[in-house]
Amino acid sequence: METGYKRVLLGLCLTLGVLPALAQEPIQVIEPELDRREFEPPAIDSENFEVGLFVGMISIDDFASEPVYGLRAAWHLSEDFFFEANLGMAEADLTSYEKLSGGAPLFEDSERDYQFYNLSVGWNLLPGEIYFSETRAFKSDLYLIGGVGGTDFLGDTWFTATVGIGYRLLINDWIALRMDVRDHIFDRDTFGEDETTQNIEWSTGVTFFF
């Protein structure tokens, strides 16, 4: 019974749908002979991505300064702005308290691995040119960078804001030397109460555009 109703309704719908379509069949008077031009710009190699390695030192709050190394990858959106992803690693030693007290260590070795990652936006604030010799000039950029990410340290992941300033010197079209100073700021409650820690990274690196 129900199927019958459905059939009737469906038939009605189809008839109503088809009739206006038939009535409105457009009458073609002139056959347009348009040769549409495709505005397809030539495919030339674009080099907007930059990847590279960095090494340096990081001063970990409440711990000592330790070597740090990692990866950077950037996407240059315009001559002014770029997105950058960073991944870095360091290993913290004993805290001053642990060294002086001589007691049992407060953390396991695996908890002392300091790993950070962030996504940042960079702004090429002061583009410049370095005159190396009479015939050779290198492009340089002084940039400000800021981002957010996480830090895995002391058994937890901490929300981390990163701000910094850096210098990029292109020795040719696609190889760049970089120097960076960045502050990794996060709140930590490992020692009982919430405290804001400032962990300053100083690094140099080399990056490649492709």
Place this chain on the structure above:
Amino acid sequence: MHPVLQLFTLIALLLIPQAALADAESLRESHVVEAYIELHTHPGRNYPVFYVAERGESIELLKRRTDWIKVRNVRGIEGWVHVDAIGRTVDDRGEVLGFTTPDQDDFNTRDWELGIMLGDLDGSDAITGYGAYHFTRNLSVEAAYTENYGDFSDGKMFTGSIVHQMFPQWRYSPFFTIGGGTRETNPRSTLVDTEDRSDGVASVGAGIRIYLTGRLMLRLQYKHYVVMTDRDDDEEAGEWKLGISAFY
């Protein structure tokens, strides 16, 4: 393999590289039709102009960095020209090259989108990195990774969503989204007697994308999550996010 198929494959293999080569050869040459174009020493508007290519001069296009194209003339002089200037030069067939700087039209017809967002997930700080592919102008699929950092636990969340924007041609473009994924919750190590857990999540949300300039846009969104826990009650959480994204 069928012999005919083999023959076709052979022909295709022989033809493809030649076609590609021929294309590359003819497309990389360009002729100046404006009175002149300026060559800068480096890719940037502040760098000095050291050479001016005249009308009719033939230039070779080497590579592109952001909005700048490296060119070489017949005398081997190399410099950087802005795409807007190159866009008015012509190829061997006399057709305009049509290079442009990214603008709102490109925003309207974008294929890919990549961004970072920062906000609040149920009272805790949260960050998201996401990528989206627009398969029609209205519909896109998104993959997102979110981390949030609470006082008692932190969480990691992988989600996939479908996003629908009703008015893709608007500069302020609203959207709806539904999605799902998994969430991993790690209680703080300072707490005792807790275990990591992994749950499914479903989400529904709405937001707005605002075209800024160049390849950049702003994104503001609200999402409501349902975390399907093993316990008697599901958890619900609201999330506000503001982010910056780039499109391609």
